[in-house]
Amino acid sequence: DASANQKKVQSDLAGATVAGEQDANLAENSLLNKLLRSELVNCTSDLEVLRQDPSSPLYSVKSFDALNLKPEILKGVYLMGFNAPSKIQETALPSLLAEPPQNMIAQSQSGTGKTAAFVLTMLSRVNTSLNHPQCLCVVPTFELALQIGHVVEQMSKCMTSLRIMYSVKGGHSVSRGQLIDAHIVIGTPGTTLDWSTKLKVFDLKKIRVFVLDEADIMMDIQGLRDQSIRLQRRLSKDNCQMLLFSATYNSPIMQFAQAVVPNPLVIRLKREEESLHNIKQYFIRCANLQEKFHALSNIYGAISIGQSMIFCHTRNTANWLAERMVKQGHAVGILHGELSVGERAVAIQRFRSAKEKVLITTNVSARGIDVAQVTIVVNFDLPVNKKGEAGCETYLHRIGRTGRFGNRGLAINMVDGPRSLATLQSIESHFGRCIQELDPNDIDQVE
Numbered sequence: 085d086a087s088a089n090q091k092k093v094q095s096d097l098a099g100a101t102v103a104g105e106q107d108a109n110l111a112e113n114s115l116l117n118k119l120l121r122s123e124l125v126n127c128t129s130d131l132e133v134l135r136q137d138p139s140s141p142l143y144s145v146k147s148f149d150a151l152n153l154k155p156e157i158l159k160g161v162y163l164m165g166f167n168a169p170s171k172i173q174e175t176a177l178p179s180l181l182a183e184p185p186q187n188m189i190a191q192s193q194s195g196t197g198k199t200a201a202f203v204l205t206m207l208s209r210v211n212t213s214l215n216h217p218q219c220l221c222v223v224p225t226f227e228l229a230l231q232i233g234h235v236v237e238q239m240s241k242c243m244t245s246l247r248i249m250y251s252v253k254g255g256h257s258v259s260r261g262q263l264i265d266a267h268i269v270i271g272t273p274g275t276t277l278d279w280s281t282k283l284k285v286f287d288l289k290k291i292r293v294f295v296l297d298e299a300d301i302m303m304d305i306q307g308l309r310d311q312s313i314r315l316q317r318r319l320s321k322d323n324c325q326m327l328l329f330s331a332t333y334n335s336p337i338m339q340f341a342q343a344v345v346p347n348p349l350v351i352r353l354k355r356e357e358e359s360l361h362n363i364k365q366y367f368i369r370c371a372n373l374q375e376k377f378h379a380l381s382n383i384y385g386a387i388s389i390g391q392s393m394i395f396c397h398t399r400n401t402a403n404w405l406a407e408r409m410v411k412q413g414h415a416v417g418i419l420h421g422e423l424s425v426g427e428r429a430v431a432i433q434r435f436r437s438a439k440e441k442v443l444i445t446t447n448v449s450a451r452g453i454d455v456a457q458v459t460i461v462v463n464f465d466l467p468v469n470k471k472g473e474a475g476c477e478t479y480l481h482r483i484g485r486t487g488r489f490g491n492r493g494l495a496i497n498m499v500d501g502p503r504s505l506a507t508l509q510s511i512e513s514h515f516g517r518c519i520q521e522l523d524p525n526d527i528d529q530v531e
């Protein structure tokens with residue numbers, strides 16, 4: 085059994101391609117969040133605003149009525165069930181819709197209302213009696229383009245004769261020199277460049293609103309950044325409103341943003357801080373995989389557990405563990421990077437609706453997914469980055485999902501040797517919070 089175990093561990097290590105903090109496929113995760121999200125994310129942190137001329141007034145609105153929208157657009161907004169602007173919309177919308185048009189860089193976490201804000205801007209500025217593209221929105225992938233198109237369709241429900249086209253590989257087909265009559269073009273940077281410069285089906289100089297969405301993801305995908313800059317260079321300098329949106333904020337993104345958006349108003353809504361404040365953290369020493377599983381079984385036998393998430397290093401371990409837990413009678417969901425975005429959405433929704441109370445997952449699926457009701461997080465494997473160092477940020481993301489909204493959370497870490505013990509100690513000193521040792525045969529110590 086021990087040698088079988090050893091083999092298992094080795095094959096796990098060989099298959100450890102999904103490990104590491106960088107491996108999360110950002111575009112897919114973003115799409116997943118859009119598919120799963122049905123309402124605004126509540127954000128209580130303060131809004132930061134940076135502008136060229138700090139003495140110029142900055143307006144904010146508390147209602148959509150106060151924005152002087154065209155009646156058919158206002159009706160569309162209310163039909164979507166929006167009652168009042170979200171926090172970022174309160175400040176962004178008056179500037180987005182003002183005359184003369186202002187450029188903007190806006191950053192806030194996903195789910196805070198950025199898409200709705202720029203779609204509203206595009207709809208307000210488009211003139212449907214002119215039969216050529218006037219608004220251009222570029223995003224990293226085909227699927228994200230379709231998601232935005234879907235929002236445009238919903239919000240423009242009461243606007244007759246608005247036409248959208250998708251400049252994505254496998255989207256609408258166009259032929260060289262044949263001018264298109266859509267009002268809004270949504271696509272990926274590469275195909276959009278082809279359409280405008282090689283095939284010449286529309287004139288970038290006639291674009292009045294240019295939106296670059298998911299800028300942080302653009303940065304991450306080879307080529308998209310440069311294609312976006314090439315597109316932007318061909319727009320009208322004086323007659324096109326340029327807008328850039330990003331869920332994250334760091335200096336490479338801001339450098340890119342400043343290169344693409346001249347003289348912007350910068351609006352930033354800081355992410356809700358995740359903390360380990362409400363969370364009890366423990367660790368258990370195990371000699372091998374079998375002992376880890378044994379300890380896990382003891383935990384599930386000893387304490388009553390609502391929803392729990394178990395994080396594994398690799399897909400192999402995740403599958404192995406799922407099989408064993410199912411044999412013990414648990415209803416288990418599984419989430420890993422080989423699943424399609426649709427399959428992942430189904431797994432998360434089953435877990436959310438408590439059809440399965442245990443969700444076993446690898447790192448790829450760990451980020452940015454909101455499952456509020458998790459009471460226990462188990463690190464079956466501790467998070468490490470590509471260099472094998474402690475993945476403190478990932479640890480916080482994993483554990484931070486318990487203990488929300490004032491609930492007490494519980495985190496249990498499995499340690500199986502000197503390396504993982506060292507990882508645990510780095511995490512402990514990084515956060516300056518004690519992780520207590522737990523005897524796997526005496527789980528009742530857990531408070």
Ligand code: ADP
Nearest residue numbers: 122123124166169170194195196197198199200
């Ligand atoms: P982001 O682009 O920042 O991820 P979205 O614009 O997609 O955010 O908004 C997130 C969710 O909240 C969507 O389901 C959207 O329909 C909804 N939403 C956006 N703005 C409002 C609003 N003002 N009131 C209610 N719901 C809103």
